[in-house]
Amino acid sequence: MANGSLWIGTSWKMNKTRDEARQWASAMTTVAFSERLQPFVIPPFTSIAPVAEALAGSRLLVGAQNMHWAEAGAWTGEISAAMIRDCGATMVELGHSERRANFGETDETVALKVATALRHGLTPLICIGETAAEKADGRADEVLDHQVRMALSSVPADYRQSTVLLAYEPVWSIGEGGTPATAAYAGERHAAIARVAQETLGRPVPCLYGGSVNAGNCRDYVDQPGIDGLFIGRSAWQADGYLKIVGLCADACA
Numbered sequence: 001m002a003n004g005s006l007w008i009g010t011s012w013k014m015n016k017t018r019d020e021a022r023q024w025a026s027a028m029t030t031v032a033f034s035e036r037l038q039p040f041v042i043p044p045f046t047s048i049a050p051v052a053e054a055l056a057g058s059r060l061l062v063g064a065q066n067m068h069w070a071e072a073g074a075w076t077g078e079i080s081a082a083m084i085r086d087c088g089a090t091m092v093e094l095g096h097s098e099r100r101a102n103f104g105e106t107d108e109t110v111a112l113k114v115a116t117a118l119r120h121g122l123t124p125l126i127c128i129g130e131t132a133a134e135k136a137d138g139r140a141d142e143v144l145d146h147q148v149r150m151a152l153s154s155v156p157a158d159y160r161q162s163t164v165l166l167a168y169e170p171v172w173s174i175g176e177g178g179t180p181a182t183a184a185y186a187g188e189r190h191a192a193i194a195r196v197a198q199e200t201l202g203r204p205v206p207c208l209y210g211g212s213v214n215a216g217n218c219r220d221y222v223d224q225p226g227i228d229g230l231f232i233g234r235s236a237w238q239a240d241g242y243l244k245i246v247g248l249c250a251d252a253c254a
């Protein structure tokens, strides 16, 4: 369990029209979130502005699922940090395994994006995780070590105290056909990640767990000492699913 805030958030991935997004957001506006929780939602680009508008005044933070590292220019199809800020987001997810596997995201591009995000006042949520093959080879901690060092060593000197978040999402645990990590396995990896993060940035960096989180297993994760929150996909795409997990995590903190 986290000493500070317990971050509980969802990425919708490539789901929801603006109407559907507004409906989800409007179900949040009357919720009294526990002070111990920091809720957040990461819609697709097209829904960031309507969701941010609907959630103005609520405790939910809004993020983007990706961004480019450049300030502006000839990068057809890309979105800049300034554009994301302009739509009302204050967080940005970087390096999700689906982007690494399908869109050529690398530790190098994630590092560039982390620096740009911080300079624009966006909180980076940096996703890391080993594949099934890397796990089978006994290389999980080695892979995580490299991913964490690459991402955090790019934090500009003036931003070393800014909020930076990690999300440990083992690739084999994510999405349809994914197997949730056991809480004990996740807890061991979180302990290893925390050591590398402390070494690289000189201070603790909160790390969330993601990968097939649901109402049945969320408490097991947040009861682990090094798990500072949850990053949820499918189980939080419906407002009531998200709020159920939020309620269970609030109980765990009480």
Ligand SMILES: O=C(CO)COP(=O)(O)O
Pocket (backbone or CB within 6 Å): 011, 096, 169, 173, 174, 175, 176, 178, 210, 211, 212, 213, 231, 232, 233, 234, 235
């Ligand atoms: O990728 C995830 C969050 O970024 C997790 O997705 P699922 O919870 O659907 O496995």
